[in-house]
Amino acid sequence: MNDTFWYIVAAEIIVLMLLYFSAKKWTWSRHILLSLFLIVNALYLFWRAAETIPTLGIISFIAGILLLATEVMGYFQAIVFTILSWRPFKRKHIPLSELESLPAVDVFIATYNEPEDLLKRTMIACTMMRYPEDLLKVYVCDDGKRESVRRLAESLGVGYISRPGNEHAKAGNLNDALTKTDGEIVVTMDADMVPKAEFLERTLGQFTDEKVSFVQAPQVFYNADPFQYNLFFEDNITNEQDFFMRRLEEGKDRFNATMYIGSNALFRRKSLEDIGGFATGVITEDMATGMLLQTGQQKTVFVNETLAVGLAPETYADLLKQRDRWCRGNIQVTRKWNPMKIKGLSFMQRLLYMDGINYWFFGVYKMIFLLAPLLFLIFSIYSLNAEFETLVLYWLPAFLSSQLAFRLMSDQKRTVLWSHVYEVAMAPYMAVSVITEAFMRKNIKFNVTAKGIQNDRRQFLWRVSIPYLVLLALTFIALARVVVHFTTSLTLFQNEDVLYINIFWIIYNAVALVLALMVSVERPRFRGAERHKVDLEGTVSAGGRTLPCKVLDLSETGVRFEVAHPEAKSWLSEEEHFTLSAGPINGLHVHKLWVGGQAEAMAAAGGKFQNVTLEQYRSLIQVMFLEMADIYTKRIYERSSLGRAFLKFFRGTEKQPAQAKRMAVREQVNMSATLKVNNVIYEAVVRDYSMSGCRVQVKNVKSIQPGDIVYISGREDDFPDNYARTQWIQQRGRKTWVGMQFLQESISSQSSSIS
Structure with a gap:
């Protein structure tokens, strides 16, 4: 490589980095960087199409065309994302006072087999939303037809609706509820989604515009998803869905293309009735319903605030099942309501819905990306044919500009490297979902994602990890051939430029595959209810003595608190039962489970609640959910390098969790x-x-x-x-x-x- 080559490469890197740092301050610099990102990637693809398609044989030619096609589809997705991010957009809040009169609101909590303690918290939170009592009605729509749920609903002052059958699953359940209620506004809540007190105050005012058919708030998850949890990376990366829920939905709102996501949404009843209710015949009724409500110049609104929180899938296997359902559902919607053919949608709405459907083909695209270097290193099947210097000259600015532009546009809610990890992990399964649904039309049953999972030991998901193990085994075989090529007299590869390219490529893929394998190792979940960090001053009493305390975290079933007193540790150790009061919570009976703390004058204790009354339970829900601080909107990818993820995984795996020590008794x-x-x-x-x-x-x-x-x-x-x-x-x-x-x-x- 000559000096001129390195000067050009260095100049490319310097220009892109200067633009990236200045783009944080000046809009013009942001637009230049985004434009340059699209231009250099277009140049890269033109060069790829003109110079790098292998012609060494029909198999290599086909492999080359397939790889180029996946890169072209990725470029189209990049164009759409750039359009969404070109000009940041945020809805202005419209207060309830702007409405001529407050409408009657019906809240539908759809359920099938979710645990009753999960349902209980959602029902109580819905009844505690700030809104006139005579205008707010809450209904649990139980497709499980459970007598115990009916009794629970009646005891909480919540309406109970069931039906003889289960036709059309969730959509049919909601449509049945529509026929039995009459509120002007309908709110849909999943069984695990708990609204904040101001949910209606922050959303309902958008209906001042008579053309608004529905208002959507993001789904926010208060528990760690399997990527965060199994990698011990909860504090370094956001929930895998945050990027779509917060960033993409906000961008789509500018083009009146907000996607209905099944929960946390408000509908004008008349608009629903005009399209025949919630869409049926597909397993993702939410996407279809939202799209149909955007025809005929109707408007939709996205309110990008944390107004309700719920549970993400708690195991990696459940996450894959959920994404399989979403993938198949999107393809079903395309067959029944093709966005390109539905009357009443704008060009941008059609483009954004088709882009959303195209996204679910990432499994196929990523599998091609994973297999291409393996085919070369093991079978000498070329997917591209290029000189190393020329490839770096075209590829490096395209890759670096993608990294920087994506980081800029995503507001640090995602990085390119972590997107690669997520897609590699799910690719084998989503590829099967796409192929079987698009070409075989295999029917699957609608399954509710399991919640409240608990286990007391690490579990390696052997079945889930089989694709990763096979791909890693092939990677080792490929690298072994490379070692033989360089350390013996055997010449296994004729084109060393292409060899260097594929070595880098296969290592890049292997890192993501190893992380996917690590995610397949389920961490123990000792608690059936998630703990919420709080900071409440209160008092704790026992044995005729009362001391001030600070409540550190809470769940519906237990608490951790701290006492600062010269005799704190000895006193907490001696007593078995306490009475706790903090904030709106009064007189909770706590059975002590453990005591900790190195100093006598400062000790912490954990306990389990006993004989909780309704008023006390309401107070717990109020503290944990209704009046919770919004810690989720500001979460970003911080100290989130893949190397740190490896390190935290192995360090965390070695340690025995504190919960295990406490529950081992x-x-x-x-x-x-x-x-x-x-x-x-x-x-x-x-x-x-x-x-x-x-x-x-x-x-x-x-x-x-x-x-x-x-x-x-x-x-x-x-x-x-x-x-x-x-x-x-x-x-x-x-x-x-x-x-x-x-x-x-x-x-x-x-x-x-x-x-």
């Missing part, structure tokens, strides 16, 4: 017991139990599912008969092992305590 037993599930009684053997849960062994039970509420009764007096929720199930031969978490109060006592 289990009594080993061999006790006969009975399980009552859906009015069927099974014989069981309890193998161990603690204050929070137990592990039992059952023979030939196939009807128990994670999330089921079970009444467990022991044959000995010291075993606490109680209702429990199934957290995990393992099959070992003819025996089934079931892990259960005791509920904080039995279903029967719920009714008495909240009536």
Whole structure:
């Protein structure tokens, strides 16, 4: 390589970096960088098409065309993203006072088999939204037709709606509710989405415009998704969905193309009735419904604020199932309502919906990207044919400008490298989803994403990881051939320029594959309810003594608090039960589970709530959800290098979590017991139990599912008969092992305590 080459490369890097840093301050610089990003990538693709398609044989020629096609499709997606990001857009808030009169609002909480404690928090939060009581009605729409849910709804003052069948799944459920209610505005909430107190105050005013058909707020998740959680990277990267929910939806709003995402949305009832209700016949009714509501010059609005929070998929396998459903649903929508053919959509609306559908083909595109260097290094099948210097000259500015432009446009909600990791991890599964749905039209059942998963040990998802293991095995074979080529007299590769390109390429892919393999190692989840960090001053009482305390975190079932006092540690260690009051929470009974702290004058304790009344539960929901600080909007990718992710994973894997130490205090037993599930009684053997849960062994039970509420009764007096929720199930031969978490109060006592 001559000096001139390096001068050109260095000049390219300097210009791009200067533009990137100045773009943070000046709009003109931002526009130049984005324009340059599109121009240099277009030049790269023209060069690729003209100079690099291999002509060494028909197989290499086909491989070259396929690889170029994937890069061209990626470029089209880059154009759309640049259009969305060219001019930042944010809706102005319209207060309720702008409405001539406040409309009646019906809130629909759609459910099928979600745990009742999850439903309870959503129902209570919906009833506590700030809005005139006579104009707000909350309904739980139960497609599971559960008598216990009906009783719970009645006790909370919530309407209960069910129907004889389950036609059209969630969409059919919502349409049935439309026929039984009459509010002018309809709000849809998923069973796990908990609205803040100001949800209606921040959204409803947008209906001052008579043409607005629906208003969408983002789905925000208060738990770590599998990428964050399994990599021990919760504080370094945002939820994988934040990029779409916050950045892309806001960009689409400028073109009246906001996508309805199934929850956290408000609809004008008349607009829904005009299109025949929620769209049916597809498994992603939300996308179709939103698109149909944007025809005929109707308007939609996106309010980019954290107004409701919910649960992201808690296991990697569940995340893949959810994305499989979304992928198939988008293709189904295209077949039934092709955005290019529907009357009443604008050019930009058609473009954005088609781009959204094209996105789900990333699995196919990424698999081509993964297989191309393997084909060359193992089978000598070329996907491109270029000199190394020329490739660097065209590719480097395209790659660097993509990194910088993407970081600028995403507001640090995503990086190109992490996008590569996410896509590589999901690619094998999404490729199968696309191929089977687009060409085989395989029907799948609508499945609700499991919530409230709990397990007490690490699990390696062997079945999920098979594609990564196969691709990594091929990578090792390929690199072994490279070593043989360079260390022996054998010449396995004729074109060393192409060889260097593919070595870099395969290592780049291997890093993402290893991270995908790491995500497949499920971390233990010891808690059935997520803890929320708080900072509340309060008091804790026991043994006739009251001391000031600070509440550090809360869930519906437990608390961690800190006491600063010369005798804090000894006092907390001596007492077993406390009464806690903090903020709006008064007189909560806490059973101590652990005490920690190195200094006598400063100690922390954790405990489990007992006999929680309705008013106390409402106060907990108020603190944790309704009046929570918005810590989610400002989350960005910070110290998020892939190297740091590797380091944190291996460091975190070595440590025994504090929750494991606290929950390891289990009594080993061999006790006969009975399980009552859906009015069927099974014989069981309890193998161990603690204050929070137990592990039992059952023979030939196939009807128990994670999330089921079970009444467990022991044959000995010291075993606490109680209702429990199934957290995990393992099959070992003819025996089934079931892990259960005791509920904080039995279903029967719920009714008495909240009536």
